[in-house]
Amino acid sequence: MKSIFALVDCNNFYVSCERVFNPRLEPLAVVVLSNNDGCVIARSEEAKQLGIGMGAAFFKVREKIEKNKVEVLSSNYALYKDMSDRLMETLCNFTPEIEVYSIDEAFLNLAGLSNNLTGYCRKIAETVKQWTGIPVSIGIAETKTLAKMAQRIVRRFSKAAGVFELTGRASIDEALAQTSVENIWGVGIKTAIKLKRAGINTALALRDVDVNWMRQCFGVTGVRTVYELRGISCYELEEQPPTKKGITVSRTFGRKIEEIYELKEAIASYASRAGEKLREQGLAAGAETIFVMTSRFVDARKRYFNSHTVSFPTATSYTPELIDGAIRSVERLYRKGFLFNKAGVILSDLVPEGSVQRNLFDESDRQKSRRLMGAVDAVNTRLHRRALTWAAEGINQPWRTKFVRRSKRYTTRWDELAEVG
Ligand SMILES: [Mg+2]
Incomplete structure (x- = not known):
């Protein structure tokens, strides 16, 4: 189709x-x-x-x-x-x-x-x-x-x-006539200048050029643009997600959080999960951003969003370090009296674990911490997730996200979708 x-x-x-x-x-x-x-x-x-x-x-x-x-x-x-x-x-x-x-x-x-x-x-x-x-x-x-x-x-x-x-011959012609070449998607400034020198000023003129001439002067990319203007699709959807620049773990809480200790527990558990993802991909993070927010469906005075980033002197994948940075950020971000409903951890400046630049003054024993994390990950993979957790993540976790409602909404929407077509 x-x-x-x-x-x-x-x-x-x-x-x-x-x-x-x-x-x-x-x-x-x-x-x-x-x-x-x-x-x-x-x-x-x-x-x-x-x-x-x-x-x-x-x-x-x-x-x-x-x-x-x-x-x-x-x-x-x-x-x-x-x-x-x-x-x-x-x-x-x-x-x-x-x-x-x-x-x-x-x-x-x-x-x-x-x-x-x-x-x-x-x-x-x-x-x-x-x-x-x-x-x-x-x-x-x-x-x-x-x-x-x-x-x-x-x-x-x-x-x-x-x-x-934008369908129908007449309205397409009009739109093309009113669009100058530099405003066409995929036409860069250099190409636009060359086209204008050749007397092609509008998208309409470009659509009607000789394709062979276009190929000679601008190669296959130029030809594709001409075909696209003629309504012949040359660029399909690219559905694969772009390469990862960061690792994000964020959740909407199962219920609103007011107390700082609960917010710390939630963030510690997200940092711990982010650390697992990091190690699964053999990466280490140079920076960690924490964000916290209230719902936007509340009175304007009760809305709050803020974020804070810490940089590590040496890129790390060691969970206690990630948790420590996260908790320090929460201490800066927390405001009493707000009802938080979501928070997240974003790890960035990712580098392969093997190529981590050792900081000259870094005294911690990297080898030892890597072995420890390897052991924790192995246990959690073999048993079940959260067989081993960090004390900072809390025990009962009343804020833990409930997924029941989300998936339900999703399926009902899909049902509605089926009737549209
Ligand atoms: Mg925009």
Whole structure:
């Protein structure tokens, strides 16, 4: 069956994530800065209208920001990653075929799922907004390149979430005529300059070029773009997940946690699980990020999200070290009076265990700790998981996640799906 692509893209993703946990930001102009607060990497619509450019160096726009009382935030990648996971999980309820294209974008294949694609995608957008709080815009077309173009058109014409289906000869022609070559998906700046020199300025002109000429000048990639503009799909979904840059263990608690000792137990147990995953892959971690959060479905004053990262002087896979770092982070992140409902551990800066750079002042006996972890993992594999656990993980674990409800919801949604097509 021929694929039908929908590109789902979050509007001002980082800013939208921040607004979910801080609704005070909703009507304000907001920008998010890159690591070390170097430059602007996300802007709300209001900030865009003030003329603050994407990627602008902070010191260059500082005056404008202060004059217009723009809210300035440092990036909070743990929050963005978690919201992204929820977005993708939500999308999985609508199609089994999904390609996670970037942190805030996914291609879906909707072939055979509905006779009313626009309606179906409106439902997707509504559900995403309801379940995650993030507004999305969606472009629908027969190829990825056209779906990208459709999504761009939505963003140009409606500032809010929207859906645009780019099918039918007339509307495709019009869209292509209005898109200049540098705005076509997969056309880089160098290619765009060359095309313009050859008198090809719009996507419409590019669609109608001679394919042989295109092959000579731009190779097979150029030809694919031309075919994609003609509605012949050359790029199918790439469903394999991208290579792992980090290991994440995060859970929604079985019940809300108010006390710091319970939060520490939960985090210690996630750190311990993350350590197992790390050793299963023969890796060691250079950094550990902990995040804690309340539900977003509570009064704004009761919402809280924060994260903290510790770097290890020597990359490690030794669980007591991971637990120790995690607990120190919880001590910084915990706020009394909030009801926490989720937390997570993200291990990053991963390196193969064998190539770990020994710190000259590292006094712990690495060999010995590696043997100890090997023994613990062996016992837990042979018996059952959690035969051996660390004292810090607690005994009763009343916060432990209950999975019953989650899987139930999943299957009922799939049942609904079956009736749509
Ligand atoms: Mg986006």
